[in-house]
Amino acid sequence: MVIVLGAILFALGICVSVALHEAGHMLTAKAFGMKVRRYFIGFGPTVFSFKRGETEYGLKWIPLGGFCDIAGMTALDEVTPEESKRAMWRFPTWKRTVVLSAGSAAHFILGFLVLYIMGVTMGLPDIEAAQKQPDATVSSISACVRPATTQAEVDQQKKQVLCQPGDLAPAKAGGMLPGDRIDSINGKPTKTWEEAVKLIQVSSGPTQFVVQRGGQPVNLTIDVPAIARLQTDGSVKTFGMIGAARSNAVPAPLTYGPIDGIGGAIHHTGVMFDQTFQRLIEFPSRIPAVWNAIFGGERDPNTPVSVVGASIIGGEAVDRGLWEIFVYLLATLNFFIGVFNLLPLLPLDGGHIAVTWYERVRDLLRKARGKVAGGPVDYTKLSSVTMVLVFLGAAVTLLTVTADIVNPIHLP
Template sequence: MVFILGIVLFALGICLSVALHEAGHMWAAKAFGMKVRRYFVGFGPTIFSFRRGETEYGLKWIPLGGFCDIAGMTALDEVTPEESKRAMWRFKTWKRTVVMSAGSAMHFILGFVILYLMAVTMGLPNPAAQAAPTEAVISATSCARAATTVEQLNDTACPPGAPTPAKTAGLQAGDKVVSVAGKPIKTWREMLAAVQVASGPTPFVVERNGQQVNLTVDVPRVQRLVADGSNNTTVKDVGMIGASPVQNTAPPLLTYGPVDAIGGTLSFTGTMFSETAKRLIEFPSRIPAVVESIFGGERDPNTPVSVVGASRIGGEAAERGLWEIFVLLLASLNFFIGVFNLLPLLPLDGGHIAVVWYERVRDWFRKLRGKAAGGPVDYTKLSAVTMVLVFIGGAVTLLTVTADIVNPVKLFQ
C-alpha cells in the first residue's frame, strides 16, 4: 500500500512540476504584455476548463505534459488583428528569451525549494560521508575471497580455508601503508591498484607507532567483480590481501537552520547541476544498455529512466521509509528536466531560444554591412530537422518506458 502511495505521490510531484513549467511561460508572457490564449495541464480530452480574462485555463485527462498557448510564438502562427500587436514574435529578443526560459527556471526554483525544505527537516546528503577513504590506513584484516556476482560481493563472510594474506604477513589495524612493491602509496585507492596487479610474495612497508615496518605479503590472485572504468562491471583476476580501510564516520545527512540552509542548499544545488551535466553527456552512450536490458540483460542503475521508472523508484523508497531518497529524486528530476529543456534543439525551449538569438546575431551582421534586418526565421524549413528530433525523442521515451516495465532499475535489493 505504501509502495502505491509513493508512486502516486511521485507522479503528483511530476504533474506539479509540469504545471509550474507551463505557468512560468504564462506568467512571464503576461508580465511583458503578450497575449496568452490558453493554459492547460495534460493532453487529450478536456476534463474541465474556465475562462478568466482573455485566458482559458483547464485540465486534460492525460497528465503527461501541458501547454501554454501564447499568440504569435513564431511569425508563421496565425493571429487575429486584435492579437497582432501583442504577438510574441514582435517583442524584443531578451523578452522572448525570458519567456521561453521561464519554464526551466520554474524547475530550478522548485528544485531549490525542495532541497531547502529537505535541508531544514531531514537534512541534505553530506559529500564527506560519500567520499572514498583517502589515507591507506588499515582498520581490520579478513580474507581474500572470490566474488563474481553482486550477491557474493555483498557477502563479507569468509569461507572456510580462505587465505588471510594481510593477517598472515603481520599487518595490523592502524597500520598505514607507505609502499607496495617499492611503489610509494599515499591513498587507499593507490594501494588497491598496486595490490590488484601484484602476485605472490610482495614487499610492503607500513608505518606503525611512528616507525616503519617491512613486511612481505604473499598476494593470491582471485576472481572479483570490479568496475571497468566506464561505470560497468566485469569479472577480473586480481590480487587481494584481505584488508579494509578506516571507515568514514561523517554523518550521512547534514541538517541546517533556516538561515544557513540557504548557503547549504546553494552549495548542494551546484553539485546537482554538475551531476546533471554529467548525466546529459553520458545519456547517448547509455541507450544501448537500455536496449540490452529489454532483451534480458542486467539493468545498469545508471541507465536513463522514464517517468514510469522514476515513479517506481519513488514508490520503493517510500515503501522502505527512505523519504530523503524520494525527495532527493524529485529534486534531481526537476534539475534534469530544466537543463534538458534548454538544449538548443527544436522543439525544446532551448531550440526556440537558439532561433531567436540566431535572428538577432544575423541582423547585427546585416546592419554592419548596411543591410536591412532580415525577416523572421521560416520554421517550415526547420520542420524536417524538428521531426527527426521528435522521432528520436519518442523512440528514446518508448525504449525507457519499455525497459522500466520489463526490467526496471532496482536501487533496493
C-alpha cells in the same frame, strides 16, 4: 501497496513540476502583454476546462506533460487580427528569451526550495565528503561466504552470518586484511570499489590480487568460489565472492539553520548543476547499457531512467521510510529537466531561444550593412531537423521506459 502509493505520489510530484514549468511561461508572457490562449496540464481528451479573462485553463486525461499556448510563438502560428499586435514574435528578443527560459527557471527555483527545506529539516547529503572516501579500500573481512537463495536466508545473514564447518573464507584464506586497498585483479586496475566488485563477480578459481598495504604493494592469490544469491527481482544468480566488504557508512548529512540554510542550498545547487552537466555529457554513452538491460543484461544504476523508473525508485524510498531519498530525487529531476530543456535543440525551449537570438544577431548584421531587418525565421526549413530530434527523443523515451518496466533500477 506502499510502494505503489509512493510511486503515484512521486508521479504527482513530477506533474506539479510540469505545471509550474508551464506556469512560468504563462505568467511571464502575461506580464509582458503577450496573449496566452490556453494553459493545460496533461495531454489527450479534456477532463475539464474553464475560461478566465482571455485564457482557457484546463486538465487533460494523460498527466505526462502540459502546454502553454502563447499567440505567435513562431511565425508559423496563425494569429487573428486582434492577436497580431500581441503576437510573441513581435516582442523584443530579451522578453521572448525570458518567457522561453521561465519554464526551466521554475524547475531551478523549485529544486532550490526543496534543497533548502531539506537542509533545515532532514539535512542534505554530503556529496563532496562521499566522493573523497577511498572506494576500493577493504573495511572488513568475513569469516565465511555462504549462499543465500531464499529471503529467509538473506534476512538471517543480514542479522548474523552463522558459519558452518567447511564454509569457504576466500579473502581470509588468501591473506587479505582490513585496510587493504585493491589496486588490481588479474592485472586489471580497480580505481573504484564498484570496479573491484564487478571483476570479482566474473572471476573463478585462483585469482591474482594486488593490494596496497602500509604504502607498499602486496601480491595475493585468492581462490574465488561461485556463490548463489537471491536478487531483488526474485531470481537467483551465481557469481564470484571473496568475503571482503567496504564500509557502507554514509557521511553525516549537512544540516542548517533557517538563515545559513540559504547559503547551504545555494552551494548544493551548484553541486547539482555540476552533477547534471556531467550526466548530460555521459548520456549518449549510457544508452547501449540500457539496450543490454532490456535483453537480460545487468542494469547499471548509472543508466538513464524514465519517469516510470524514477517513480519506482521513489516508491521504494517511501516503502522503506527513506523520505530524504524521495525528496532529493525530486530535486535532482527538476534540475535535470530544467537544464535539458535549455539545450539549443528544437522543439525544446532552448531551441526556440537559439532561433530568437539568431534572428537578433542576423538583424544586427543586416543593420550594419544598411539593410532592413529580416522577417521571422521560417520554421518549415527546420522541420526536417526537428522531426529527427523528435524521433530520437521518442526512441530514447521508449527505450528507457521499456528498461524500467522489464529491468528497473532498485534501491540497494
